[in-house]
Amino acid sequence: MIRKPIFNTEVHKVSLISGTQFDRSLLLVEWQFQDLESSVVKHHISLEVNRNGHVSFEATEIGSQTHLTIVSSNETILRDSDTYVAKITSCNGAGVCVTATSEKLLVDSTPPILGGFMNPMSWTNAGNKTKIKLVWYGFEDNESGMREYLIGISKLYSGDELSYGLRTLKHSNRLQQTLSLTLTEKLNTNDMIVLTVIGINNVGLRSDVGKVSVTLVSSNTNNTDGILVFQRHSCISHYCNNDCTCAIVGKKCTNEIKTACTELRNASDFMLNISVYFGLSSIPSTMSSSTRCLSGFWTDKSPLKTVLRYEWSVGENGGAPGYGIFDPTTENVWHDNGIFRNIVYCLPSHKRLHHGQQYKLYVKAWVSENEFKIFHSNSLLIDSTPPMILQGHSVIESDTNNECLRDVDYVKYLKPFKVCWGGVFFEKEGKLVTYEISGGTKPFGMYEFFILSVIISSFFNILQLNLLFYIYPDPINHVCSMFFLI
Numbered sequence: 001m002i003r004k005p006i007f008n009t010e011v012h013k014v015s016l017i018s019g020t021q022f023d024r025s026l027l028l029v030e031w032q033f034q035d036l037e038s039s040v041v042k043h044h045i046s047l048e049v050n051r052n053g054h055v056s057f058e059a060t061e062i063g064s065q066t067h068l069t070i071v072s073s074n075e076t077i078l079r080d081s082d083t084y085v086a087k088i089t090s091c092n093g094a095g096v097c098v099t100a101t102s103e104k105l106l107v108d109s110t111p112p113i114l115g116g117f118m119n120p121m122s123w124t125n126a127g128n129k130t131k132i133k134l135v136w137y138g139f140e141d142n143e144s145g146m147r148e149y150l151i152g153i154s155k156l157y158s159g160d161e162l163s164y165g166l167r168t169l170k171h172s173n174r175l176q177q178t179l180s181l182t183l184t185e186k187l188n189t190n191d192m193i194v195l196t197v198i199g200i201n202n203v204g205l206r207s208d209v210g211k212v213s214v215t216l217v218s219s220n221t222n223n224t225d226g227i228l229v230f231q232r233h234s235c236i237s238h239y240c241n242n243d244c245t246c247a248i249v250g251k252k253c254t255n256e257i258k259t260a261c262t263e264l265r266n267a268s269d270f271m272l273n274i275s276v277y278f279g280l281s282s283i284p285s286t287m288s289s290s291t292r293c294l295s296g297f298w299t300d301k302s303p304l305k306t307v308l309r310y311e312w313s314v315g316e317n318g319g320a321p322g323y324g325i326f327d328p329t330t331e332n333v334w335h336d337n338g339i340f341r342n343i344v345y346c347l348p349s350h351k352r353l354h355h356g357q358q359y360k361l362y363v364k365a366w367v368s369e370n371e372f373k374i375f376h377s378n379s380l381l382i383d384s385t386p387p388m389i390l391q392g393h394s395v396i397e398s399d400t401n402n403e404c405l406r407d408v409d410y411v412k413y414l415k416p417f418k419v420c421w422g423g424v425f426f427e428k429e430g431k432l433v434t435y436e437i438s439g440g441t442k443p444f445g446m447y448e449f450f451i452l453s454v455i456i457s458s459f460f461n462i463l464q465l466n467l468l469f470y471i472y473p474d475p476i477n478h479v480c481s482m483f484f485l486i
Contacts, residue, residue: 016204
């Protein structure tokens with residue numbers, strides 16, 4: 001064994017935290033075995049649930065390839081909250097086999113359930129600073145568990161200037177979470193501040209943004225300490241779209257708005273310079289094999305305008321933001337992202353990203369409480385199928401002089417010959433970018449070499465006389481798809 005089985009989450013960009021994966025529509029397993037005497041001729045792969053040994057996927061004979069992308073369009077293989085191991089059994093030409101097992105992989109495509117702040121919360125003034133004690137509860141994640149929380153405090157709806165930015169606190173195994181911190185400035189009785197809390201689970205997915213407005217109420221005549229009192233029914237709308245801190249979760253306030261929202265359609269790049277991309281970890285992507293999850297990010301290089309907060313949406317190409325993803329009659333089309341410049345969104349179980357469909361990521365940048373500008377990414381194509389083999393075409397071995405016009409079965413000693421597969425493979429949605437070529441002296445023999453660009457033919461030098469060679473080209477499309485479809 002050269003390399004034990006691993007779950008490669010980097011190729012398809014489906015992981016935020018090592019040992020976990022947020023996408024349950026696909027899985028990439030890699031391995032490598034070697035046998036110098038009789039060659040590796042086949043592999044057997046099984047995917048097992050770690051807690052009970054249930055086999056969720058099994059392929060009895062794969063040949064000598066060293067990786068496999070498993071695509072489960074109906075999502076029956078991977079389930080949220082399960083931890084998986086891959087077992088690879090490699091067999092040589094003599095029928096001797098060995099088995100290796102990967103490390104564990106936790107799968108969870110659901111974000112945490114949003115909680116909120118609770119009483120009692122207090123404040124104290126000492127010198128020229130204010131210290132507050134916060135309490136929150138109700139965040140739940142039954143699939144992967146809670147990991148940490150982000151806390152922000154501001155005089156504004158989307159700020160965090162009073163808390164020195166977003167503060168991170170690890171989850172404790174208690175019903176209530178608490179945090180005491182000193183603010184950047186001194187507050188006074190009757191001041192109103194906005195508290196923000198975001199939960200993050202053990203695969204790195206963020207909850208919705210929770211916000212509440214509180215007023216500092218003094219407990220003594222010196223106004224040196226007191227409690228934080230919730231504004232439950234009398235809070236103001238902070239933005240022209242009626243975003244506020246006291247509405248029902250997921251809803252807007254119903255206050256009368258005096259200033260209408262204005263989209264800055266003619267704002268120049270000199271005022272706002274935001275570039276939007278699909279992809280993860282600041283690596284843009286134009287294609288994806290996932291039928292469930294989307295990720296994206298954006299860069300803000302605006303020299304004059306300061307963005308107060310961002311909202312995001314996703315929609316099918318050619319439609320309005322949210323089209324084909326969100327139901328505007330029952331769901332919010334735009335989602336608050338605070339000051340974050342990245343998103344990961346997995347569709348609920350009854351929805352899918354459609355093969356062959358193109359999508360766009362939209363970002364709404366608010367520069368005031370009633371002015372915004374919308375930016376969008378280039379299209380992302382969903383390609384969840386492998387390249388096809390065209391009927392009536394096959395791989396041939398050709399003499400180097402006849403340019404793949406005639407198949408030959410014998411060549412002279414040490415004379416190079418050409419392996420040809422022009423017209424054999426076809427990719428409808430994307431494009432073929434790589435062929436992996438394996439060759440050996442028996443079917444699925446382990447002598448391998450690789451070609452890193454799209455070509456129609458390849459040279460292969462015979463190094464020994466009177467040997468029978470078997471050649472196997474495997475096409476790889478733009479999303480690295482050499483699939484096993486379920």
